[in-house]
Amino acid sequence: MKDERTRRQFIRDVSLLSSSAVLGASMPWLKAMAGETQAGNGASDRVRLGFVGVGDRGRALLLNCQQLENVEIAAVCDNYEPHYQRAVELTNGKAKAFYDYRKMLDEADKLDAVIIATPLHEHAHITIDFLNSGIHVFCEKSMARTLEDSKAMTLTANRTGKILQIGHQRMFNPAYLKAYERAASGEIGQITQIRAYWHRNNDWRRPVPKGRPELERKINWRMYDEYSAGLMTELASHQIQVANWFLGETPTRVMGSGSICFWKDGREVYDNVACVYDYPKGVKVIYDSVISNRKYGLEEQIMGHLGTIEPEVRKIYSENPPPAPGFLQLINNLEKDIFETIPIGGASWVPETAVQYKGEYLVEDYQYDDTLLEMEGFVLAVRNGRPYPGLLREGYNATVAVLLGLQAMQENRIIEWPEEYAWKKNTELV
Amino acid sequence: MSDWIITRQRRRKELIFWGISFIIAFLMNVYSIARFNTSWSELYSQLHIVLLISFVLYALIGIIRLIIFGILKLIRKMA
Ligand SMILES: NC(=O)c1ccc[n+]([C@@H]2O[C@H](COP(=O)([O-])OP(=O)(O)OC[C@H]3O[C@@H](n4cnc5c(N)ncnc54)[C@H](O)[C@@H]3O)[C@@H](O)[C@H]2O)c1
Numbered sequence: 001m002k003d004e005r006t007r008r009q010f011i012r013d014v015s016l017l018s019s020s021a022v023l024g025a026s027m028p029w030l031k032a033m034a035g036e037t038q039a040g041n042g043a044s045d046r047v048r049l050g051f052v053g054v055g056d057r058g059r060a061l062l063l064n065c066q067q068l069e070n071v072e073i074a075a076v077c078d079n080y081e082p083h084y085q086r087a088v089e090l091t092n093g094k095a096k097a098f099y100d101y102r103k104m105l106d107e108a109d110k111l112d113a114v115i116i117a118t119p120l121h122e123h124a125h126i127t128i129d130f131l132n133s134g135i136h137v138f139c140e141k142s143m144a145r146t147l148e149d150s151k152a153m154t155l156t157a158n159r160t161g162k163i164l165q166i167g168h169q170r171m172f173n174p175a176y177l178k179a180y181e182r183a184a185s186g187e188i189g190q191i192t193q194i195r196a197y198w199h200r201n202n203d204w205r206r207p208v209p210k211g212r213p214e215l216e217r218k219i220n221w222r223m224y225d226e227y228s229a230g231l232m233t234e235l236a237s238h239q240i241q242v243a244n245w246f247l248g249e250t251p252t253r254v255m256g257s258g259s260i261c262f263w264k265d266g267r268e269v270y271d272n273v274a275c276v277y278d279y280p281k282g283v284k285v286i287y288d289s290v291i292s293n294r295k296y297g298l299e300e301q302i303m304g305h306l307g308t309i310e311p312e313v314r315k316i317y318s319e320n321p322p323p324a325p326g327f328l329q330l331i332n333n334l335e336k337d338i339f340e341t342i343p344i345g346g347a348s349w350v351p352e353t354a355v356q357y358k359g360e361y362l363v364e365d366y367q368y369d370d371t372l373l374e375m376e377g378f379v380l381a382v383r384n385g386r387p388y389p390g391l392l393r394e395g396y397n398a399t400v401a402v403l404l405g406l407q408a409m410q411e412n413r414i415i416e417w418p419e420e421y422a423w424k425k426n427t428e429l430v
Numbered sequence: 431m432s433d434w435i436i437t438r439q440r441r442r443k444e445l446i447f448w449g450i451s452f453i454i455a456f457l458m459n460v461y462s463i464a465r466f467n468t469s470w471s472e473l474y475s476q477l478h479i480v481l482l483i484s485f486v487l488y489a490l491i492g493i494i495r496l497i498i499f500g501i502l503k504l505i506r507k508m509a
Pocket of ligand 1: 052053054055056057058077078079080083099100101117118119120122140141142167168169218219233234
């Protein structure tokens with residue numbers, strides 16, 4: 001990273017976090033990363049990256065990788081002319097540019113790894129082709145549009161021994177890592193429910209160039225069932241990944257309901273979804289997402305019998321908050337006695353509104369960009385030629401869970417996690 | 431225009447009044463720790479609040495003193 005301060009701070013934090021027994025055991029990638037950050041960074045360790053899909057996300061990932069030391073952006077590929085041109089400009093014409101990723105495959109010996117940020121339905125076959133050519137792959141979330149494709153990607157990664165990392169950056173976010181550590185230490189007690197939501201207020205549409213209606217499906221691929229599972233694969237997958245990770249389990253079954261409720265503009269994917277995921281031992285994850293109101297934004301409320309964690313706002317709340325200092329309580333009481341109106345008859349019922357405790361920060365305000373940290377992690381893994389244990393499992397399980405959620409909504413029935421898609425130790429899906 | 435002179439005596443008097451305010455605020459803190467059963471470390475960790483309250487009390491005492499001073503002056507004038 002060019003920002004040495006960020007880099008040093010990150011390495012220090014990763015080393016500190018990974019030395020924690022809890023984190024080291026349950027997040028092997030962190031431990032591996034801490035070890036590998038000490039590894040050499042010499043010229044021979046130069047990592048040559050290719051990019052397939054330089055749209056919104058691909059561009060952001062490319063800019064991130066340009067900040068990393070000893071990384072060469074050797075090739076870029078996009079089959080949409082404006083984005084192809086943009087990729088060429090971003091790399092000052094230094095990277096070899098392609099319209100067709102298969103041409104890039106022909107020059108695979110000039111690459112160590114590729115970063116795939118194409119639309120969802122284009123993840124699987126591109127990933128599999130590169131893995132089969134001996135190239136490590138970072139593929140954006142979600143893994144694939146179908147369960148079959150997600151499994152095929154996983155099996156190919158296992159068979160080839162190449163790295164396949166899925167873009168769930170929260171596993172590299174210091175606030176989430178700290179949150180995980182505190183949850184695993186028992187501080188919030190037994191987690192019985194996670195309530196997660198992502199609310200936005202926009203139609204999610206992108207403008208299509210005038211006179212080019214044939215580009216509608218390419219540009220607005222998120223709106224079409226063939227290419228995307230809508231809110232589930234685009235937003236929920238991050239949060240269900242967090243839920244799986246914190247619970248250390250995958251759901252046993254899911255029920256759900258979805259509708260096109262507000263944006264009736266010809267889209268095929270739901271703009272309003274709600275799911276309940278059942279986990280072992282009666283634990284529930286309740287998920288909803290809308291794109292017609294943004295008041296509550298996004299959050300994962302991880303609720304235990306002793307406390308709650310809201311990692312998006314970096315906060316932890318105890319069920320029994322520490323009392324305010326005595327003197328402040330005294331002043332508060334005096335203030336109440338003087339200024340509050342006294343009811344004549346006592347209320348028979350007081351509304352049980354939310355507890356007004358402001359909680360405690362999990363980590364100080366920080367400058368981290370978790371996507372940048374995730375890319376740094378991927379490049380380190382490529383340099384060492386080894387995948388981080390556990391990471392692919394997280395990406396796979398999150399994708400299966402959200403695709404099952406969509407299936408439950410579309411078929412209007414409860415869907416059990418199919419045995420053939422279970423990630424088991426010592427099976428083909430290890 | 432004549433200069434305002436704050437005599438030594440006056441300064442001592444004001445210091446005593448503020449001292450009294452501080453002691454009252456400090457005792458209030460002791461009372462609240464006992465009453466709300468909080469940590470005795472608040473004796474020093476809450477000193478900033480104690481200090482703040484001591485100034486509030488000093489100001490309140492000042493207002494009372496001004497009122498008394500005004501009344502006495504009025505009585506003296508009428509006598
Ligand atoms: N991790 C995150 O936080 C995050 C955030 C945003 C998007 N994403 C993911 O990134 C992926 C891309 O999303 P986006 O918003 O950048 O989409 P986008 O439409 O802006 O970009 C996709 C790009 O891929 C190109 N493309 C399509 N098919 C191709 C092919 N066969 N060969 C080469 N290029 C091809 C398109 O021309 C386009 O430029 C999605 O899977 C999305 O879910 C992840």
